[in-house]
Amino acid sequence: MKKGMRIAINTGGGDAPGLNAVIEAVVLSANKRGWDVYGIKNGYMGLLNTDKIISLMPETVRRITNIGGTILGTTNRGNPFQMPITNVAGETEIRDVSDRVVENFRRLHFDCLIAVGGDGSLSIAYDFYKKGVPVVGVPKTIDNDLCGTVITFGFDTAVSIATEALDRLHSTAKSHERVMVVEVMGRNAGWIALNSGVSGAADVILIPEIPFDISRVCEHIMERELRGQRYSIVVVAEGAVSRGGMAIHKGKGEVGRQDILLGGIAERLASEISARTGKDTRSIVLGHLQRGGSPTTFDRLLALRFGAAAVRTIEEGRFGTMVSLDPPEMRSIPLDEVVGKTKKVSVDCDTIKTAREIGISFGD
Numbered sequence: 406m407k408k409g410m411r412i413a414i415n416t417g418g419g420d421a422p423g424l425n426a427v428i429e430a431v432v433l434s435a436n437k438r439g440w441d442v443y444g445i446k447n448g449y450m451g452l453l454n455t456d457k458i459i460s461l462m463p464e465t466v467r468r469i470t471n472i473g474g475t476i477l478g479t480t481n482r483g484n485p486f487q488m489p490i491t492n493v494a495g496e497t498e499i500r501d502v503s504d505r506v507v508e509n510f511r512r513l514h515f516d517c518l519i520a521v522g523g524d525g526s527l528s529i530a531y532d533f534y535k536k537g538v539p540v541v542g543v544p545k546t547i548d549n550d551l552c553g554t555v556i557t558f559g560f561d562t563a564v565s566i567a568t569e570a571l572d573r574l575h576s577t578a579k580s581h582e583r584v585m586v587v588e589v590m591g592r593n594a595g596w597i598a599l600n601s602g603v604s605g606a607a608d609v610i611l612i613p614e615i616p617f618d619i620s621r622v623c624e625h626i627m628e629r630e631l632r633g634q635r636y637s638i639v640v641v642a643e644g645a646v647s648r649g650g651m652a653i654h655k656g657k658g659e660v661g662r663q664d665i666l667l668g669g670i671a672e673r674l675a676s677e678i679s680a681r682t683g684k685d686t687r688s689i690v691l692g693h694l695q696r697g698g699s700p701t702t703f704d705r706l707l708a709l710r711f712g713a714a715a716v717r718t719i720e721e722g723r724f725g726t727m728v729s730l731d732p733p734e735m736r737s738i739p740l741d742e743v744v745g746k747t748k749k750v751s752v753d754c755d756t757i758k759t760a761r762e763i764g765i766s767f768g769d
Contacts, residue, residue, distance in 0.1 A: 408439040408440070409439060409440070409441070410435075410438075410440040410441070410516045410517070410719075411441050411443065411513070411514055411515050411516050412435055412440055412441065412442045412515070412516065412517050412518075412519060412716075413442075413443050413444075413445050413452075413458075413510070413513075413517070413518045413519070414428060414443070414444055414445065414461070414477070414518070414520075415444070415446075415448055415449060415451065415452075415477060415518070415519075415520060415521065415522075416448070416475040416477050416478075416479045416521045416522065416545070417448035417449065417479055417480065417481070417483070417520065417521070417522035417525070418448075418481045418522045418523045418525050418526045418545070418546070419479070419481055419523070419547070419696060420473075420474050420475055420479050420696050420697075421545050421547050421557075421558065421559025421562075421563075421696060422473050422547075422558070422559050422562040422696070422699065422700035422701070422704050423545070423558035423559050423562070423700040423704040423705060423707065423708035424474065424475035424477075424479075424521060424545065424559075425466075425469040425470060425472050425474070425475060425476055426469075426470040426558070426700065426704075426705050426708035426709050426712065427543055427545075427558070427708045427709070427711055427712040427715075428444070428461070428466055428469065428475070428476060428477065428521075428712065429467065429468075429469050429470050429709070429712065430708070430709040430710075430712025430716075431712040431713075431715060431716055432461045432462070432463060432465070432466045433463055433466070433467070434713045434716035434717075435716050436462075436463050438716070438720065440716075441460070442460075442461045443458050443459065443460055443461060443513075443515070444458065444459045444460075444461045444476070444477045445457070445458055445477065446458065446459065446477050446478050447477070447478045447479065447480045447483065448479055448480045448483045448522075448526065449483050449484070449485050449506060449529065450483045451477075452485075452506040452509050452510055453483075453485065453488075453502065453505060453506060453509070455509055455513065458513070459477075470700075470705050470708070470709065471699050471700070471705065472699065473697055473699050473700065474697075481525065484525075484529055485501070485503045485505070485506045486501050486503050486532055487499050487501070488500055488501070488502045490502075503533065503536065507533065507536050507537065507538060510538055516539065516719075517539040517540070517541060517719050517724065518530070518533070518538055518539065518540050518541075519540075519541050519542075519543060520540055520541070520542050520543070521542075521543040521545050522542070522543075522545055522546075523544070523546035523548070523550075523551060523557075524546070524550070524551060524743075524744060524745070524747070526545075527542045527544070527551075527727060527740060527743060527744055528744040530542050531741065531744050534724065534725040534740060539719075539724040539725075540724055540725060540740070541715050541718050541719055541723075541724060541727070541728065542726065542727035542728070542740055542743075543711045543712065543715050543728055544557045544558075544711070544727055544728070544729060544743075545557055545558060545559055546560070547559040547560055547562070547563035547590060547597065547695055547696060548560070548590065548591045548592050548594055548596060549597070550591070550592065550593070550594035550596065550747050550748050550749070551743065551748060552742070552743050552746040552747070552748045553729045553738045553742060553743040554727075554729035554730050554731075555729075555730045555731065555732060556730060558700070558704045558708040558711060559696075559704060560596065560597070561700075561701045561703040561707075562695075562698070562699075562700045562701045562704045563589075563590065563597055563695040563696070564596075564597055564600045564601045564604070565701050566691070566694055566695050566698070567587075567589050567597060567601035567605070567691055567695060568600075568601045568604045568605040570587065570605075570689075570691055570694070571587060571601060571602070571604075571605025571606070571607060571638060571640065572605060574587065574689070575605075575606065575636075575638060578636040578637070578638060579635075579636045581636070582635040582636050582684075583636055583684065583685045583686065583687055584626060584636065584637045584638075584639065584675070584679075584682070584684045584685070584686040584687070585636075585638050585639065585686075585687055585688075585689060586639045586641060586671045586674045586675045586678065586686065586687070586688045586689070587607075587638065587639065587641070587688075587691065588641050588668070588671030588688065588689070588691065588692075589601060589640060589641070589642060589643065589691050589695065590642075590643055590692070590695050590696075591613075591642045591643060591644060592644050592667060593644040593749075594612075594613060594614075594642075594644070594747060594748065594749050594750060595610075595612025595613050595614050595615075595642045595644075595645070595749075595750045596750060597642065597695070598610055598611070598612050598640050598642035598645070599612055599750055599757065599760070600756070602640035602760070602765070603756060603760050603763075603765065605638070605640070606638070607638045607639065607640040607765060608625065608626070608629060608637040608638050608639065608764075608765065608766065609622055609625055609637065609638075609639040609640070609765065609766045609767075609768060610639075610640045610641075610760060610765055610766075610767055611639070611640070611641040611642065611645040611674075611768050612642045612645055612750060612767070613642055613644040613645050613646060613749075614750045614751075614752050615752055615767045615768070616646050616647060616648040616649075616769070617645065617646075617647055617648065617767065617768025617769060618648050618769065619647060619677055619678075619681070619768070620681075621766065621768050622674075622678065622766065622768040623678055623681045623682050625637075625766040625768075626639075626678065626682055626684065630682075630684075637684075639678070641670055641671055641674060643667040643668055643670060645670055668690065668692075671688035671689065671690055672688045672690075674688070675687060675688035707730065710730070711728055711730075711735070714728040714735035714737070715728050723737050725739060725740055725741075726738060726739055726740060727739075727740050727743050
């Protein structure tokens, strides 16, 4: 790889603790090679409005590893292949403006784009790779549902926050002899619910991979009551489903997006549990608390490793790939082996076996 390379980096999709650590590692690693790094603000939007592109120098990024969020900003609304555009009549149309992004990328003489994001952002990156843009992806999601890597940064922090919340809820639930239903993120995968639920001593864990029967949930709660355990903690993933049912959602996402807005299952469950058991039942939605704040030590180190690995991947000329953790090493895999796939919890994994052994119900 030649000296004087110009590397662009963006952060797309939902924010996750550790994004700034990736940026710091990329800039410092590239600087050692004599390369320049430019930050594309707000996902891919900065390549549509190029006034949102900033130069990233070592002094700009040094010591930001511990800071949550992303200094580049992010968005999950800016897909250039399906961009909502308001026409002169005030109507919203979906247009493909990806050619403009490619044109600006080349006009600015960038040699590579490091795209940091989850499945949606990496799918967009792969589409740009097919249009001739040299791309290296970095996996990011608190949901841990990306294929091709053992774990994504942001997940450990989200689980730690959820576990701490469960620790706090035990005391108040016990004091009032209540059932607490705690809704966590994760979309259509149960990684956060499972890991925080087991670690936080939940009594019931409901995940998308195991459809639940509300009768079985209530039976478990009442069995605890008979044993003198007059309170229960129920952890539910936002995408959990009942047998024969569908995930609870608030409606469609923004114009130009195919996904739905999950949420509301905790409130629905709390109402049903209260009606069936007569127990005082409350619901809590942790929501974006799981995304905010400083990353854990694990996520800081993982994100730094991902960022440095991305620069090494560029140096080796392996574009159209995503860096991944394959313990104990980092490697890169083709993006087409990753995008459009979801890593689900295996229903017979050791963590689920452990949970069942210690008396946790999955409502099945």
